[in-house]
Amino acid sequence: MRIFHYWFALWGIVFRELLRFVKQKERFLSALVRPLIWLFVFAAGFRAALGIAIIPPYETYILYEVYITPGLIGMIQLFNGMQSSLSMVYDREMGSMRILLVSPLPRWYLLLCKLSAGVFVSILQVYVFLGIAWFYEIQAPLEGYLYLLPALMLSGLMLGALGLLLSSFIKQLENFAGVMNFVIFPMFFMSTALYPLWKLKESSTWLYKIAEYNPFSQAVEFLRFALYAQLNEQAFVYTAAAFMLFLILAIIGYNPSKGMMKRKGR
Amino acid sequence: MNAKLLLSSVLLIVATTSVAETIFVSLEKDNAIAVVDPIAGKLIKTVNIGQRPRGIKISPDGQSLYIATSDDDTVLELDANTLAVKSKLPSGEDPETFAINSLGTRMYVSNEDDNQITVIDLQSKKAIATIAVGVEPEGIAVSPDNQWIVSASETTNMVHWIDANTHEIKANTLVDPRPRALSFSADGRELWVTSEIDGTLMVIDVATKEITQRINFAVPGLGQDKIQPVGVVVDDIHQWAYVALGPANRVAVVNAQTYQVEKYLLVGARVWNLAFSPDQLRLYTTNGVSHDISIIDLAEHKVTKSIAVGRYPWGVAVKP
Numbered sequence: 001m002r003i004f005h006y007w008f009a010l011w012g013i014v015f016r017e018l019l020r021f022v023k024q025k026e027r028f029l030s031a032l033v034r035p036l037i038w039l040f041v042f043a044a045g046f047r048a049a050l051g052i053a054i055i056p057p058y059e060t061y062i063l064y065e066v067y068i069t070p071g072l073i074g075m076i077q078l079f080n081g082m083q084s085s086l087s088m089v090y091d092r093e094m095g096s097m098r099i100l101l102v103s104p105l106p107r108w109y110l111l112l113c114k115l116s117a118g119v120f121v122s123i124l125q126v127y128v129f130l131g132i133a134w135f136y137e138i139q140a141p142l143e144g145y146l147y148l149l150p151a152l153m154l155s156g157l158m159l160g161a162l163g164l165l166l167s168s169f170i171k172q173l174e175n176f177a178g179v180m181n182f183v184i185f186p187m188f189f190m191s192t193a194l195y196p197l198w199k200l201k202e203s204s205t206w207l208y209k210i211a212e213y214n215p216f217s218q219a220v221e222f223l224r225f226a227l228y229a230q231l232n233e234q235a236f237v238y239t240a241a242a243f244m245l246f247l248i249l250a251i252i253g254y255n256p257s258k259g260m261m262k263r264k265g266r
Numbered sequence: 267m268n269a270k271l272l273l274s275s276v277l278l279i280v281a282t283t284s285v286a287e288t289i290f291v292s293l294e295k296d297n298a299i300a301v302v303d304p305i306a307g308k309l310i311k312t313v314n315i316g317q318r319p320r321g322i323k324i325s326p327d328g329q330s331l332y333i334a335t336s337d338d339d340t341v342l343e344l345d346a347n348t349l350a351v352k353s354k355l356p357s358g359e360d361p362e363t364f365a366i367n368s369l370g371t372r373m374y375v376s377n378e379d380d381n382q383i384t385v386i387d388l389q390s391k392k393a394i395a396t397i398a399v400g401v402e403p404e405g406i407a408v409s410p411d412n413q414w415i416v417s418a419s420e421t422t423n424m425v426h427w428i429d430a431n432t433h434e435i436k437a438n439t440l441v442d443p444r445p446r447a448l449s450f451s452a453d454g455r456e457l458w459v460t461s462e463i464d465g466t467l468m469v470i471d472v473a474t475k476e477i478t479q480r481i482n483f484a485v486p487g488l489g490q491d492k493i494q495p496v497g498v499v500v501d502d503i504h505q506w507a508y509v510a511l512g513p514a515n516r517v518a519v520v521n522a523q524t525y526q527v528e529k530y531l532l533v534g535a536r537v538w539n540l541a542f543s544p545d546q547l548r549l550y551t552t553n554g555v556s557h558d559i560s561i562i563d564l565a566e567h568k569v570t571k572s573i574a575v576g577r578y579p580w581g582v583a584v585k586p
Binding site for chain 1: 560561569572
């Protein structure tokens, strides 16, 4: 195998995902509308909800919209990661997965390509969302938008890998509703996306603990600091470790002789 | 060697940018003043000063810092560099706010309980006159040409126009309930006055002594009862005015040309008094209940930082 083949496979998979994304205008719109509704409707009602406490990376008092924005970026990537996993189930049902997996390239590489394609699409969505938020006076320092890019790549890969891992368990498309109920919603609500940890601690200690160790929280905090041109080392290490773990499990999961494919592949 | 050189040049840059200006904040409950480096964004130190410090101002030459220690019934004069007490001025009872003329020769102190203004000669450090005014005088200011002393009586709801030479009240302007603070525009043509109870800002024409503009505030999602304007300042080029809205935790940005409110900036809880940096690129606010001050970047109209300073920050003065 030459490097050219690797590049060709990556391009093919990313291009297919992009094509799918561009063709499905509703998907783009709904991916954008979801966080915007949270921002304009939900957050508007809680403008002063945070009370008085300044938490890093913020250096002064902020409106709830400002707080929730990194959480909504995380939400875009979470949904995107799960949607990619949905498309994997679809691909499997339609047979295109078979075409992909018979390629002579290593399976882990093909899965990574698939992940990267999803992340690429999610980054486009995030920047469009931030562009709209800018006009709503939610503005981070300019360099923060640059720092955000590598952070988005890592958090996107982590959430995508989680989606991939889940998709190896899902047999049929219909089961995606279960993913919504048992993965997306708990992960999103039991995290720092909507409320800071100290606020969660006020209501319940166990919720605080879950939120603290929730990989989605760590991804959101990583993004939050990056948006303000800062590095949250703990969140970075946690997110990177979670990515590796999910990826390894997903690769095992997609191995026909070992993983879940064997279990349900008939 | 190179690393050392680099380090020392970095330190030099940090040091030179850090000495741009110093801000002093009176801490009503800590009986102290906080000294803050606003460029580094750090509290440098807290100095015990006297009972219940409130009004705080720098002399026009920048050499003296005056602080009204209300429960000690005096206005302290400190050396602005060393913070050593230079004198205790005979302010009369319970001084809260005061104003200094642009020559630095006279100080005018509001004595809220006695319904009077005490005039102090800053050279001899003696009280040379008292002027009877309305009930509960608070906000006080001197016109840029030193002709007028204006005093706002909180209960009488009046602005008194006192001739600075004769110390006689020449005119009164009836204003909205509980006037708190007042500030002249740099050209001396307008006087901006806040009303705490009605939540309004009034602009008075100095020539006619009549209200020419009345500005209302409405912060989305916040009850009108929370809007209690206190401190007000107008920039030297008469482009913007800034009003501290008290428990609304916002500073209103008012276009001084159109008299329209253009923006509300979120700061700490119960924002009280305001002061410009000498170059008017920043505005400092004291946030009484959240025990901090906020720094506003005036080029962008953005709050850049809030710094914890101590209990109940009341007033703020800036030393160039």
